[in-house]
Amino acid sequence: MIRVLIADDQQLVRMGLRMLCESESDLDVVGEAANGEEAVRLAERLVPDVVLMDLHMPGIDGIIATRQIVTARSSARVLAVTTFDDDDHLYPVLAAGAVGFVTKDTPPDDLLRAIRGAAQGDRMFSQSPLRRLVDQAASGRQAPYxxxxxxxxxxxxxxxxxxxxxxxxxxxxxxxxxxxxxxxxxxxxxxxxxxxxxxxxxxxxxxxxxxxx
The missing domain is CATH 1.10.10.10 (Winged helix-like DNA-binding domain superfamily/Winged helix DNA-binding domain)
Known part of the structure; x- marks a missing residue:
């Protein structure tokens, strides 16, 4: 069973992610957080396998929360789930320790695949940011890899x-x-x-x- 913590400041988004996860027999939503500070606190208390992390939340944002969660628990897998498909969000959250980056318009089956892959330690990405990472690195515009x-x-x-x-x-x-x-x-x-x-x-x-x- 994969233990999932959902962190998003929008209740409807949290509800949708919970419904999606709970439709699968191998996923168990152990908690929800409405901001980054709460996500850090719940991650420490609930010990989830995967944290679905929104990036724009009040107080501590998702990038800082990701860094704090990964620092406190190196086994935690943080998967960024965000509206913003751009380098200003992609690279900072990966540097903070996230194992993947998917957009909120990702098809449900692909998001479920990303959650399961993250739980296994795989790096999971929506096709758009993955393609961009490959193109930028291959062309020399970015050199993180x-x-x-x-x-x-x-x-x-x-x-x-x-x-x-x-x-x-x-x-x-x-x-x-x-x-x-x-x-x-x-x-x-x-x-x-x-x-x-x-x-x-x-x-x-x-x-x-x-x-x-």
Whole structure:
């Protein structure tokens, strides 16, 4: 069971996210916060697996709250769920420790996928910010992720996994696509990071974009 904490200053948004999560048998909403300070306090008390974090809230905003939650509990997975799809929000919340960034117009199934992926430690993004991260890093306009060359030591299966990582698929979805176990996928991802020097999935996605997958 994935324990979810919802942090958003709009009651209707919290209600909608709760209804969506509670429609799934593997998600349990353990609490709701109407501001960043409350989110930090509830995260410490309720110990959620995933925090759905709005960025614009009264008092402590979502970026500061994310940093405080991640600092206090390194195992907490914060997924930014926001209206604002721009770099001024994307990069600061990732730097604060969020594992992903999805917009509020994300289709319900994709949001559920992002929650489950975040719980597993995957970095989850809506397609628009993911595409922008890849484009900016590949063009050199942003340099938060080093992009090495594709090593010849990558196996054919690792190249297949790399292409699917670049599409934004979670480890579970890649496992289903390739008919292998999720542990096998995690091993491939870890191996690719080791061989390429990429520190995370965004680096792998940038690498895949550079070489044309």
């Amino acid at each position: 080093a992009v090495p060359e594709l090593p010849s030591s990558l196996t054919e299966r690792e190249r297949e996994v790399l292409a699917l990582v670049a599409e934004g698929l979670s480890n579970r979805e890649i496992a289903e696509r390739l008919y292998v176990g999720i542990t096998t996928v995690k091993s491939h991802v870890a191996s690719m990071m080791n061989k390429t020097g990429c520190q995370n999935r965004i680096g792998l996605a940038v690498l895949a974009d550079r070489v044309g997958r």
